[in-house]
Every structure is written in C-alpha cells, then in structure tokens.
Amino acid sequence: xxxxxxxxxxxxxxxxxxxxxxxxxxxxxxxxxxxxxxxxxxxxxxxxxxxxxxxxxxxxxxxxxxxxxxxxxxxxxxxxxxxxxxxxxxxxxxxxxxxxxxxxxxxxxxxxxxxxxxxxxxxxxxxxxxxxxxxxxxxxxxxxxxxxxxxxxxxxxxxxxxxxxxxxxxxxxxxxxxxxxxxxxxxxxxxxxxxxxxxxxxxxxxxxxxxxxxxxxxxxxxxxxxxxxxxxxxxxxxxxxxxxxxxxxxxxxxxxxxxxxxxxxxxxxxxxxxxxxxxxxxxxxxxxxxxxxxxxxxxxxxxxxxxxxxxxxxxxxxxxxxxxxxxxxxxxxxxxxxxxxxxxx
Amino acid sequence: xxxxxxxxxxxxxxxxxxxxxxxxxxxxxxxxxxxxxxxxxxxxxxxxxxxxxxxxxxxxxxxxxxxxxxxxxxxxxxxxxxxxxxxxxxxxxxxxxxxxxxxxxxxxxxxxxxxxxxxxxxxxxxxxxxxxxxxxxxxxxxxxxxxxxxxxxxxxxxxxxxxxxxxxxxxxxxxxxxxxxxxxxxxxxxxxxxxxxxxxxxxxxxxxxxxxxxxxxxxxxxxxxxxxxxxxxxxxxxxxxxxxxxxxxxxxxxxxxxxxxxxxxxxxxxxxxxxxxxxxxxxxxxxxxxxxxxxxxxxxxxxxxxxxxxxxxxxxxxxxxxxxxxxxxxxxxxxxxxxxxxxxxxxxxxxxxxxxxxx
Numbered sequence: 068x069x070x071x072x073x074x075x076x077x078x079x080x081x082x083x084x085x086x087x088x089x090x091x092x093x094x095x096x097x098x099x100x101x102x103x104x105x106x107x108x109x110x111x112x113x114x115x116x117x118x119x120x121x122x123x124x125x126x127x128x129x130x131x132x133x134x135x136x137x138x139x140x141x142x143x144x145x146x147x148x149x150x151x152x153x154x155x156x157x158x159x160x161x162x163x164x165x166x167x168x169x170x171x172x173x174x175x176x177x178x179x180x181x182x183x184x185x186x187x188x189x190x191x192x193x194x195x196x197x198x199x200x201x202x203x204x205x206x207x208x209x210x211x212x213x214x215x216x217x218x219x220x221x222x223x224x225x226x227x228x229x230x231x232x233x234x235x236x237x238x239x240x241x242x243x244x245x246x247x248x249x250x251x252x253x254x255x256x257x258x259x260x261x262x263x264x265x266x267x268x269x270x271x272x273x274x275x276x277x278x279x280x281x282x283x284x285x286x287x288x289x290x291x292x293x294x295x296x297x298x299x300x301x302x303x304x305x306x307x308x309x310x311x312x313x314x315x316x317x318x319x320x321x322x323x324x325x326x327x328x329x330x331x332x333x334x335x336x337x338x339x340x341x342x343x344x345x346x347x348x349x350x351x352x353x354x355x356x357x358x359x360x361x362x363x364x365x366x367x368x369x370x371x372x373x374x375x376x377x378x379x380x381x382x383x384x385x386x387x388x389x390x391x392x393x394x395x396x397x398x399x400x401x402x403x404x405x406x407x408x409x410x411x412x
Numbered sequence: 413x414x415x416x417x418x419x420x421x422x423x424x425x426x427x428x429x430x431x432x433x434x435x436x437x438x439x440x441x442x443x444x445x446x447x448x449x450x451x452x453x454x455x456x457x458x459x460x461x462x463x464x465x466x467x468x469x470x471x472x473x474x475x476x477x478x479x480x481x482x483x484x485x486x487x488x489x490x491x492x493x494x495x496x497x498x499x500x501x502x503x504x505x506x507x508x509x510x511x512x513x514x515x516x517x518x519x520x521x522x523x524x525x526x527x528x529x530x531x532x533x534x535x536x537x538x539x540x541x542x543x544x545x546x547x548x549x550x551x552x553x554x555x556x557x558x559x560x561x562x563x564x565x566x567x568x569x570x571x572x573x574x575x576x577x578x579x580x581x582x583x584x585x586x587x588x589x590x591x592x593x594x595x596x597x598x599x600x601x602x603x604x605x606x607x608x609x610x611x612x613x614x615x616x617x618x619x620x621x622x623x624x625x626x627x628x629x630x631x632x633x634x635x636x637x638x639x640x641x642x643x644x645x646x647x648x649x650x651x652x653x654x655x656x657x658x659x660x661x662x663x664x665x666x667x668x669x670x671x672x673x674x675x676x677x678x679x680x681x682x683x684x685x686x687x688x689x690x691x692x693x694x695x696x697x698x699x700x701x702x703x704x705x706x707x708x709x710x711x712x713x714x715x716x717x718x719x720x721x722x723x724x725x726x727x728x729x730x731x732x733x734x735x736x737x738x739x740x741x742x743x744x745x746x747x748x749x750x751x752x753x754x755x756x757x758x759x760x761x762x763x764x765x766x767x768x769x770x771x
Contacts, residue, residue, distance in 0.1 A: 099512075099519040129521045132549055250646070261516055261539075268517060269541040270548055386512050386519035387498055 076360050083367035087142075090371050094138050094378040099386040100129055136270045141377045141391075142370040143279045144267065144336045145346075147328040149369025150287050152343020153362060154325040155212070157297040158318060159219065160304075161227050162348065163406060166329040167340030168231070169215050170238030171208045175333035176263055177241050178207020180248060201278075205330030211237060212326055224304075265339035265392020267377050275335065282331045286324040287366060293317045294358040301356070339373070339392045341399020346372050348406065456574050459557040459567060460535055466552045467529050469576045474528040477515050477537045480556065480571075481506050482705035484532070487572050487580045495526045501665075502700075502707070520545055530554055532571075534704070536643075558704045560627040561712070565589060568706055588709050592631060595716050598723040599633030605719045607634045607695075608657040608688070613677050615646050624704050632715035633723075634661070653685045659719060660686075660694040663701050663711070695719060 096104050107126060148166060155164040155171075166172045182203025186196055215237055219230030249259060271279075296317045299307040308314050332339070346368040347361070354364055373391070376398070380391040455465050474495040475481040481500040484493050490505060497515050500506045510526060513519040515537045523531060523546070531546055535557040546553045554574060558567040565585045572581020609629060611617040619625040620640040629636050637655040638647055662673045674694045683689045695718040701711035717724050 099522040100525040125525065128524045128549055133521045133524065266517075268520070270520075270545050272548075381519070386522040387514055388517045388519060 076363065079354050079360055079364050080367060083364055083371065087367055087371050087374070090374050090378075091138055094141075094374050095130060095134055097378055097382050098129070098134060099381065102126075102130065133270065136276070137267055137377065138374055139276060140267050140271065140279075140335065141374040143276075143283055144332045144339065145342055145369035145371070145373025146287070146366040147279075147283050147332040147369070148339060148342040148373070149346040149365045150290060150362060151325040151328040151332070152369075153347040153358070153365045154290050154297075154321045154328075155343070156347060157300060157358060158321050158325070159216070159225055159230060160301060161225070161230055163227075163231055163344070163403065164234075165341060165344035165403075166208070166325075166332075167338060168238075168344060168403065169212065169234035170236075170241060171211045171215070171326070171329050172333050172338035172340065173238045173241040173245070174207040174209075174211025175204040175330045176207070176338050177245055178203035178205070178210075178330070179334050180245060180259065181207070184248070197275075198278075201282075201331055201334040204334035205327050208329040208333070209323065209326040211241070212322060216322075261390065262337040264390035265337045265395070267336050267373075267391055268381075268388055271335060279331055279335065282327065286327045286331075287362070289320055289324040291359075291362050293320055294362055297321070297358040298356075337392065339395055341395045341403065342369055342373055342376075344406075345395075345399050345402055348402070456554070458555045459570070460555045462555065464530075464552050464554050464574075466554070466574070470529045470574070472526065472528045472530075473575070474512060474523055474526055474531045475500065476512070476518055476531060476542065477534045478502065478506075479537075479703035479705040480532040480534055481509075482700075482703060482707055483568050483571060484575075486568070486584050486706045487575065487577055489575055489577060489580075492575075494528060495523065502703075518542060520549065523551065524549060530575075532556070534558075536704070556704075558624055559622060560624055561592065561631055561708065562627075564624060564704045564706070564708060567704070584706050588706055591709050591713065595631060595633075595713060599716050599720045602633050602720055602723060604630070604633055604635040605658045606637050606655070607659045607661045607719070608637055608652055608655075609661045609663075610673065610677075611644060611663075613673060613680075616649060616652070617644055617646050619643070620645055624708070625701060628701055628708055628712050629661070629715070632712045633720050634659070634715060649682055649685075656686065657688050658693060660688050661715060662694065662696045663699040664696050665699045 092104070095107075096102055107130070110126065151171075152165045155166065155169060156162055158164075159169075166175075179200045180203075182199045185203075186199050189196070189199075191199075215230065215234050216225075218233030218237070219225050219227075221229060245259075245263070296307065296312045299310050299312050300314070300317065304314050347365045350361060350365045350368045354360055373395070376394040377391045380389045380394045383389060452467060453465055454468055455463050458464050471492055472494045473484060473489065473492050475484055475493060476497055478497065478500045481493065481496045482502055484490060485503055485506065493506075493509055495510045495512045496506055497518065498511050498513060499515060500509065510522070512522045512526070516539055520542075528551060531551055531553040533543055533553050533555045535555055538555075543553050543555065554571070556567045556571065558564040565588050568588075569578075569581040569585045572578055572584070607629060609619050609625060611619060618638040618640075619636060620638070620642045621636065622641065623643055626636050637652070637657045638645060640647075660674065660677075664673065674692075674696070677683055678689055678692075688694060695715055697714040697718070698707070698711040700707040701715070
C-alpha cells in the first residue's frame with residue numbers, strides 16, 4: 068500500500084468536491100419549477116453589489132427554503148450511508164455489506180417506529196422527545212448489526228454467505244414486524260410506507276441539520292481514527308491482531324459509529340438502500356482501497372450519489388415525486404447482483 | 413386514512429395538540445370563525461384547531477385533496493383555484509388546473525410557485541409533514557376533518573365562510589340537507605339493508621364504522637356488516653360469509669355500467685358462498701361516496717334507490733324527470749322518476765367552469 072500523502076488525499080477530495088458542486092448546481096437548477104441559473108446569478112450579483120435589497124421571494128422560498136435544505140439533507144444522509152457501508156464492508160470483510168442489505172436500515176426503521184409509538188406514553192420535554200426517533204433508530208441499527216454479526220460467525224470466523232443470508236432474513240423479519248405494526252395500529256402510521264421507501268422531501272427544523280451534521284462529523288471522525296487498522300483488518304482478524312491491531316476496540320468503535328450513522332440517516336429519511344454499497348465500490352475502483360483516503364472520498368461520493376438520485380426522484384415525473392429509495396434501488400440492485408456473481412465465480 | 417400519518421417524531425407534539433383539539437371540533441364547527449385582526453387579514457380556526465391567518469379576500473387557492481377541489485367548485489370558486497392534485501378529476505375542468513403532485517407527496521416548490529393565499533388540506537388524506545412544511549414556508553393552510561355526512565355539510569359551510577362566500581355555502585348546505593331529508597323520509601323508516609362496502613377486492617378491504625362512508629351507507633338505508641374501529645379494515649371472506657350481506661356495494665367512476673369489480677369478484681374461487689354473489693345482489697354507486705364533498709349526496713341517493721327501489725315508486729312529477737343510473741337487470745329496475753328538481757349542486761358540479769358563479 069502506498070504511503071498516505073496529504074497531497075494525494077487533497078487531490079482526490081478536491082476532484083470530488085468539484086463534482087459535488089456541479090451536482091449541487093444541477094440540483095438547484097432542476098425541479099418542478101424551472102429556475103434560470105443565469106437570472107439567479109445576476110440577481111445574486113446585484114445583491115452582492117448592494118444594488119438590490121434582496122432576492123425575489125420566489126428564489127428565496129424555492130431555492131433557499133426548499134431545494135438547498137433538501138440538498139444539504141441529501142449530502143449528510145448520502146455521506147452517512149456511504150461511510151457506514153464502507154465501515155461495514157471493512158469490519159465484516161465482505162464487499163457486499165451495506166446498511167440496507169444487512170437489515171441495519173430496517174432495524175433503524177423499526178427502532179424509529181417503536182420510538183414514535185412509545186413517545187406519547189412517555190412524559191418528557193419536547194426537546195428531548197425530538198431526540199427519541201434518532202435514539203430509537205440508533206438502538207435498532209445497533210441491535211440488528213450485532214444480531215447479523217453473530218449469525219454470520221461460524222467457528223470464530225465470519226462466513227460471507229451466512230452473513231448475507233442472516234442479513235436478508237433479519238431484514239425480512241423486521242419488515243414483517245413493521246407491516247404488522249402498521250396493520251394493527253389504528254390510523255396514524257399510514258404515511259410511514261412513504262417514509263420507509265426513503266424520502267428527503269420534508270424540510271427539517273434548523274436545529275435538526277446541526278444535530279445531523281455534528282453527529283455525522285463525530286461518528287465519521289471516530290471511524291477515521293481506525294482507518295489504518297481497518298486496512299490491516301482486511302487481511303483477516305487474526306492477522307490484524309498479530310500485526311498489533313486492538314481488534315475488539317476497533318470493532319466496537321466502528322460498530323457503534325456506523326450504527327449511529329445509519330440510525331441518524333434513517334431517522335430523517337427512511338431506509339434508502341444501496342448508497343452504502345455502490346459508492347464505496349466505485350470509489351475503491353477509482354482511488355484504491357486505502358481506508359485513509361477511502362473513508363473521506365466515499366463520504367463525498369455518497370453525497371454526490373444521493374443528491375443526484377434525489378434530483379432524479381424529484382424531476383422524472385414532476386411535479387409528482389418518486390421515492391429516492393426507489394431510484395437508488397433501481398441503480399443499486401443490479402450492481403449488487405453483478406458483484407455477487409463475480410464473487411461466486 | 414383517518415388521520416394524518418406521522419412518520420417523524422419531531423413534530424409529534426404538535427400532532428398531539430392537533431389531535432386533542434379535534435375533541436373541540438364539534439364546538440368549533442358551530443361557532444363562527446374568530447373575527448378579524450386587521451382589515452386585510454383575518455384569523456380563523458380550522459377543523460383541527462389550528463389558528464390560520466389568511467388574507468381577505470382569499471384570491472388564490474391550492475387544493476391538496478380531490479374532495480376539497482370538488483367543494484371549491486361546488487362553491488363556485490373554481491376561478492380562484494390555481495392548483496390541485498393529480499387525483500383531482502372531478503369536475504372535468506379540475507383536470508386542467510396546474511398539478512402540484514399527489515396528495516401524500518405534493519411538490520412544495522410547485523405550491524410556492526403558485527403563490528397561494530391559502531392551501532386546503534384534509535386530515536384524512538394529507539400528511540402532517542406537508543402542513544408543517546407549508547407553515548415553515550409561511551404559506552397558510554386550512555385543514556378540514558369531516559367524519560360524518562353531517563360534518564361534511566358543516567365543513568363545506570365553514571369553508572365557504574373562510575373563503576368569503578357564505579351565501580354559496582348556505583345554498584350548497586341547504587340543498588344537501590333538503591335532499592338528505594327527502595331520503596330520510598323515504599328510507600328512514602325501512603329496515604336497513606345489510607351491506608358489504610367493497611373498497612378493494614384483493615385483499616378485501618371495507619370501511620370502519622366511524623368513517624363518513626359508513627355514515628353515508630346509513631343515510632341510504634343500509635348498514636355495513638363490518639363493525640371495526642379501524643378506518644379501512646381488511647376483512648376475511650370467512651367473516652363475510654358468516655355475516656352474509658344482503659348486498660355488495662361498489663364505488664365506480666362509471667356507476668351506470670355493470671361493475672367490472674363485481675364480475676371479477678364473481679369469478680374468484682370462494683366468493684360464490686356469498687348469497688349476494690350467487691344472486692347477483694349488488695349496487696354500484698358513484699365514486700363520489702369516497703370523497704367527503706357535497707357530491708356525496710348523489711352517491712347516497714344512488715345507493716338508496718338501488719337498495720330500496722320501492723321507496724321511489726310514486727307519483728311522477730311533471731317535467732323534471734331523470735333517468736336513473738341503474739345497473740340492476742330490467743326486471744328489478746326501480747322507478748325511473750326523479751322527483752327532485754335538478755339541483756344547484758349537480759348543476760354546478762357537472763358544468764366545467766361555466767354558469768356556476770350564481771353568487
């Protein structure tokens with residue numbers, strides 16, 4: 068493995084930041100309501116020069132209050148899912164691992180729903196209660212990945228096929244429970260089916276973006292501290308241990324932080340699949356699999372992919388919106404099958 | 413579809429407040445809206461207890477539910493309706509309005525671009541998130557929440573007042589009440605027919621007892637065999653066979669044709685154990701029954717005439733006779749006389765854009 072140079076990391080990241088900027092501009096331009104970038108730029112320029120007091124209220128509402136918050140949410144959720152996917156792939160030494168495929172997203176969904184159901188029965192302050200869904204999602208994600216991990220272990224080693232099967236079974240088990248809850252509980256959970264497919268359309272309160280952003284930085288930062296160890300872990304848990312890696316500690320850190328990332332993403336946007344699968348693969352293919360560069364570049368790649376997918380979701384049949392989860396699944400599922408077949412052959 | 417769905421918890425405290433205030437709804441409906449604060453704006457309380465600030469007069473309306481679109485047309489305010497949903501198909505003119513997407517997932521930016529003074533939502537169909545998003549964008553929204561036919565009437569009346577056309581609302585409400593009273597006179601004393609209202613066939617979904625549809629059935633001299641607290645319960649064929657409904661009731665946009673739903677259902681294995689199926693006892697009524705809007709009265713009349721044909725055999729009046737929408741075989745066909753004058757409602761609602769601004 069080549070030594071890490073800041074130059075290389077910086078170069079890779081700046082390429083991706085540039086692509087992200089282009090995608091963001093595309094996402095700002097396209098939508099149910101046409102926006103002229105030229106006119107927007109001109110007006111912005113006038114505002115900067117002080118020739119105008121403010122942008123026209125249409126721009127303010129549509130771009131500043133609807134599209135930009137949604138793009139920001141896409142960036143955070145995409146980066147979270149992608150980093151979580153990268154981490155699971157390293158931790159489980161399985162390139163097919165992804166929060167969605169492993170059932171972790173479904174666990175987080177169930178956690179959120181249980182939190183939703185429990186919330187009216189708990190007498191807690193509104194400030195605390197807004198943290199209850201993310202907490203439920205985190206616990207659900209954590210419990211699921213633990214279950215999948217133990218299901219996937221055979222004689223002390225992780226068995227790839229068992230692991231994936233375990234994930235699939237747990238995922239369908241959890242979604243059956245969700246179905247059961249939705250069918251039996253009266254009324255209020257109907258719109259959940261929309262959210263379950265993955266949805267970025269609802270603007271959040273300002274504080275939620277801070278919460279998400281800081282949560283992402285902390286969890287992704289924690290995973291990044293183990294980046295060098297994850298590289299060694301790729302050769303096997305025993306081998307890594309012989310090379311001086313504190314495997315249980317790395318496992319614990321990555322496992323908690325990746326569950327947190329999945330939980331955060333699911334609690335605001337539902338179960339968006341395959342972002343954590345496609346993106347790390349594409350990035351590894353282009354930039355190599357050194358986790359010290361892979362983690363930050365995968366985060367940027369996830370942001371790019373989800374913002375782009377969401378732009379498609381909003382525009383293909385505008386003004387009606389498709390679930391962004393449907394868009395990512397259409398792109399991701401065939402890739403998953405391709406990877407699976409290549410791995411088996 | 414009884415409540416706003418609530419996927420996310422952040423807003424739940426607000427949701428609970430809204431739900432609790434539903435209890436106060438009955439009072440709120442009879443009371444006149446809270447009076448104005450300034451000449452250009454006034455504040456009203458909507459049917460889930462939210463205070464809504466709206467400009468006077470309301471010139472630009474976006475409707476996020478087919479029922480609300482119909483009500484706006486019934487009130488003669490179609491020229492002020494600047495946007496509606498993909499599912500707003502009645503009257504035909506409503507299809508031509510700018511679409512803002514579906515009721516569950518409307519495009520917020522399309523709504524913003526239409527510069528509405530007021531967005532109409534209904535608790536039974538729209539999501540609470542949509543309302544909160546609109547609040548965040550500074551766009552006023554007014555929510556309705558009717559659970560009975562009577563509440564559909566008061567709700568339409570209250571909406572007409574909010575939109576500044578109380579006379580139109582009084583006329584629509586009066587017409588509905590007159591027709592319902594007439595029905596009551598004809599079928600009120602008769603034994604109610606036991607029916608299964610079929611919302612969906614595979615799986616079989618019917619309506620719960622607290623829905624406006626169940627109430628509409630009662631108004632038509634029918635009673636649903638399904639006695640569920642849920643809004644849209646899935647019921648088993650076994651249970652239906654045990655209860656043996658006298659009639660199956662289907663809602664269809666073309667109520668004059670024989671029901672494809674019934675024909676399909678009659679071929680399904682197992683369904684022949686129902687007497688109603690083997691005897692071809694079914695009624696197909698206007699799909700207006702699915703929408704809490706003034707036109708529901710037409711669907712109720714449809715049903716009453718098919719279930720209680722004898723109650724409508726009587727002294728034909730001169731002139732104003734109307735052919736009935738009827739799917740029964742000719743030998744079962746009830747009287748064809750329609751002893752009501754062509755009503756304001758139907759006039760308005762079947763005339764796209766035209767002569768509706770009576771007020």
